[in-house]
Amino acid sequence: MNYGILGSGIVGQSIGAALAAQGHSVVLGTGDPARLDDSKGYAGTLREWLAGAGPNARVGAFAEAAAHGEVLVNATAGLASVDVLRGVETHLDGKTLIDISNPLDFSGGMPPAVRTYEGGASLAEEIQATFPGLRVVKTLNTLTASLMVNPRQLADGDHSVFLGGNDAVAKAQATEMLRGFGWTDIIDLGDLSAARGLELWLPLWLRLFGVLGAPMFNLKIVR
Amino acid sequence: MNYGILGSGIVGQSIGAALAAQGHSVVLGTGDPARLDDSKGYAGTLREWLAGAGPNARVGAFAEAAAHGEVLVNATAGLASVDVLRGVETHLDGKTLIDISNPLDFSGGMPPAVRTYEGGASLAEEIQATFPGLRVVKTLNTLTASLMVNPRQLADGDHSVFLGGNDAVAKAQATEMLRGFGWTDIIDLGDLSAARGLELWLPLWLRLFGVLGAPMFNLKIVR
Numbered sequence: 001m002n003y004g005i006l007g008s009g010i011v012g013q014s015i016g017a018a019l020a021a022q023g024h025s026v027v028l029g030t031g032d033p034a035r036l037d038d039s040k041g042y043a044g045t046l047r048e049w050l051a052g053a054g055p056n057a058r059v060g061a062f063a064e065a066a067a068h069g070e071v072l073v074n075a076t077a078g079l080a081s082v083d084v085l086r087g088v089e090t091h092l093d094g095k096t097l098i099d100i101s102n103p104l105d106f107s108g109g110m111p112p113a114v115r116t117y118e119g120g121a122s123l124a125e126e127i128q129a130t131f132p133g134l135r136v137v138k139t140l141n142t143l144t145a146s147l148m149v150n151p152r153q154l155a156d157g158d159h160s161v162f163l164g165g166n167d168a169v170a171k172a173q174a175t176e177m178l179r180g181f182g183w184t185d186i187i188d189l190g191d192l193s194a195a196r197g198l199e200l201w202l203p204l205w206l207r208l209f210g211v212l213g214a215p216m217f218n219l220k221i222v223r
Numbered sequence: 224m225n226y227g228i229l230g231s232g233i234v235g236q237s238i239g240a241a242l243a244a245q246g247h248s249v250v251l252g253t254g255d256p257a258r259l260d261d262s263k264g265y266a267g268t269l270r271e272w273l274a275g276a277g278p279n280a281r282v283g284a285f286a287e288a289a290a291h292g293e294v295l296v297n298a299t300a301g302l303a304s305v306d307v308l309r310g311v312e313t314h315l316d317g318k319t320l321i322d323i324s325n326p327l328d329f330s331g332g333m334p335p336a337v338r339t340y341e342g343g344a345s346l347a348e349e350i351q352a353t354f355p356g357l358r359v360v361k362t363l364n365t366l367t368a369s370l371m372v373n374p375r376q377l378a379d380g381d382h383s384v385f386l387g388g389n390d391a392v393a394k395a396q397a398t399e400m401l402r403g404f405g406w407t408d409i410i411d412l413g414d415l416s417a418a419r420g421l422e423l424w425l426p427l428w429l430r431l432f433g434v435l436g437a438p439m440f441n442l443k444i445v446r
Contacts, residue, residue: 197427
């Protein structure tokens with residue numbers, strides 16, 4: 001499968017490298033693909049990423065990633081996501097977008113607030129409404145990047161991940177990606193309005209991160 | 224210990240009966256204590272509750288409950304909590320308030336939205352700011368009533384509960400109550416601003432309730 005990853009921070013790098021390692025063809029989309037040596041915060045530089053991700057992966061502009069991907073992954077900062085997608089709009093129609101972003105607003109300082117949209121809608125719903133040709137699935141926004149692609153690092157994978165979306169084919173593609181990463185407890189929350197609860201989980205996640213002192217945790221739905 | 228429970232729905236009834244069964248003296252506070260046979264939604268009538276809760280428990284007006292309790296429990300509907308507390312304000316100074324309520328706003332239909340307050344604050348913080356003489360602890364708002372008081376019903380109690388508050392003595396009292404119910408994984412999230420994440424968990428809880436078809440579930444923080 002050809003994947004286009006939008007966003008080259010720790011989330012995009014982790015997802016992109018894991019997919020490339022499985023043999024998929026990956027373009028990691030970034031704002032300025034010539035700047036391979038810029039610091040990427042928690043992640044390494046793009047030059048380091050390329051060295052690790054192997055022959056199935058390359059770095060490109062957002063538009064190259066969007067054009068390449070049969071399935072797209074939104075790993076941009078949440079408040080920038082709509083603008084990034086608008087810039088590649090000609091490549092979106094009919095494609096699945098796996099949305100991992102969180103609409104975290106840091107303008108009021110730490111901890112960030114979760115932005116909501118018209119009528120309390122989630123960012124995922126805002127993206128779906130803005131780009132009706134996309135088939136948006138929300139998943140994986142509820143935990144740290146390294147666990148997204150390797151859940152067995154923690155409790156042998158005995159914890160939960162969620163998805164929601166309006167399109168059955170897109171959800172099946174997302175589920176296939178999750179199973180490829182090793183997820184076994186995948187909870188289908190129904191349509192894309194499920195993204196409201198998934199995005200509003202972030203304040204508790206951030207608080208737990210502070211208290212536990214490390215991001216290597218996740219929730220399990222015990223039932 | 225003398226407990227005053229504010230609110231006589233399923234949460235207040237469950238907490239009150241469990242505390243009375245442990246030998247504590249409980250007044251279950253309600254709006255009109257003479258109406259013992261009114262329907263209480265998911266819970267039984269107050270007459271049924273009295274019959275089950277035994278000799279340590281009685282029903283009273285909100286003010287009787289507030290006067291009786293060394294520790295108070297807020298189990299009122301979230302959007303009514305401040306008004307109920309204002310009505311019993313003369314009994315609040317210096318007391319611990321264990322706040323289990325959720326500020327669910329049903330005015331826009333189902334599912335309800337979670338109301339937030341000035342600057343994104345939680346209801347628990349709003350209560351603390353409005354009644355500075357109280358020592359507010361947020362806990363137990365994250366799960367269904369019967370599990371609150373009997374966590375061992377599910378996975379032998381191997382799931383998590385949280386608390387946050389600004390006062391160490393009040394948090395110790397809440398922790399003692401939780402241990403009395405059988406909780407073992409009690410995660411202290413620090414000061415009362417932790418209530419933001421705990422209240423914003425509700426949209427995901429409500430969605431899971433719909434998907435799983437029953438409320439007998441909880442989250443476990445795997446770490």
